[in-house]
Amino acid sequence: MRLQVERLLLPALLLALVLGGVLALDTGSAGALLGQAFGDWATGRESTAQLILWEIRVPRALAALAVGATLGIAGAALQGMLRNPLAEPGLVGASSCAALGAVLVLYFGLAPLHSLLLPAAGVAGAVAALALLRALVGDHARVATLILAGVALNAFAAAAIALALNLAPSPYAMHEIVYWLMGSVANRSYAELVFCLPFMLLSVLLLASARGYLEALSLGEDTAHTLGFGARSLPWRVMGGVAIGVGAAVAISGTISFVGLVVPHLLRPLVGYRPGRLLLPSALGGALLVLLADVLVQRVPGAGELKLGVVTSLLGAPVFLAIVLGARSRIT
Numbered sequence: 001m002r003l004q005v006e007r008l009l010l011p012a013l014l015l016a017l018v019l020g021g022v023l024a025l026d027t028g029s030a031g032a033l034l035g036q037a038f039g040d041w042a043t044g045r046e047s048t049a050q051l052i053l054w055e056i057r058v059p060r061a062l063a064a065l066a067v068g069a070t071l072g073i074a075g076a077a078l079q080g081m082l083r084n085p086l087a088e089p090g091l092v093g094a095s096s097c098a099a100l101g102a103v104l105v106l107y108f109g110l111a112p113l114h115s116l117l118l119p120a121a122g123v124a125g126a127v128a129a130l131a132l133l134r135a136l137v138g139d140h141a142r143v144a145t146l147i148l149a150g151v152a153l154n155a156f157a158a159a160a161i162a163l164a165l166n167l168a169p170s171p172y173a174m175h176e177i178v179y180w181l182m183g184s185v186a187n188r189s190y191a192e193l194v195f196c197l198p199f200m201l202l203s204v205l206l207l208a209s210a211r212g213y214l215e216a217l218s219l220g221e222d223t224a225h226t227l228g229f230g231a232r233s234l235p236w237r238v239m240g241g242v243a244i245g246v247g248a249a250v251a252i253s254g255t256i257s258f259v260g261l262v263v264p265h266l267l268r269p270l271v272g273y274r275p276g277r278l279l280l281p282s283a284l285g286g287a288l289l290v291l292l293a294d295v296l297v298q299r300v301p302g303a304g305e306l307k308l309g310v311v312t313s314l315l316g317a318p319v320f321l322a323i324v325l326g327a328r329s330r331i332t
Helices: 002-025 034-042 048-082 094-107 117-137 143-166 171-181 190-209 211-217 221-226 233-253 259-271 275-299 308-331
Strands: none
Touching: 002 048, 002 259, 002 275, 034 048, 048 190, 048 211, 048 233, 048 259, 048 275, 094 117, 094 143, 094 171, 094 233, 117 143, 117 190, 117 233, 143 171, 190 211, 190 233, 190 275, 211 221, 211 233, 211 275, 259 275, 259 308, 275 308
């Protein structure tokens, strides 16, 4: 039975992504226009519907898919390496430092200089976090040391962001920072996607290449060394993949919470609790969650559009609470 579920998992996720993609492309403030846009395209007639579809909705949907997939696989890889189901991509400080890099650009008013300056600062912040983490813990990093160093980086970045908000030169600058930190994939351009996607793809490749290491590590560090996975570069390959991917995701969408924590949790029983087999389903599941959350953001009535980070937190927090209560009942 479990093998049948595992075989059907990927096709089911792919089908759900296709249906979710169609729903996302047919959702927006202009209403349902997917049929009209394709009809105009088939007849060779330019129209407003085509413009809205290709210039607004398609890049928004692609950004949601890319961000969700990156956060999902990063969460699964980090949980497998730390052997801690409560680990999430922000644990190593990459997301907070990426957010700090972008906040500094907004604080100093540099964002209007170039459309790619904001995502570049986010990626640079994540890379800086990885370099600082390596400097703090050294080559022989214990799990507890990695977690403590990540907590320290998160605390520093959070304090720096709070300081930037406190000393914001104008209410407009403060509004920009808060707006960006709440997370959104609205109004994203193809240029931003082209800039961030290579970093996300590099992250996925690094994490996928560590699949065997994660499988062996689930049997214990000594067993992993015995099986030939004792190279000191392997943990840092995972950490590097997580930092680069999360940095690129934060750079394009702001802070999106709970995706890398909740998605691997929900899918882990369906792959037999195998960390290597969890990577691809988590990427697809993360993409699906963020895509559907963005559809929900656009469909909730109100004066203004909800922020994506708010919606993922509202969806993820109850699931996380259920996980904690389930773990507590098993212990007692």
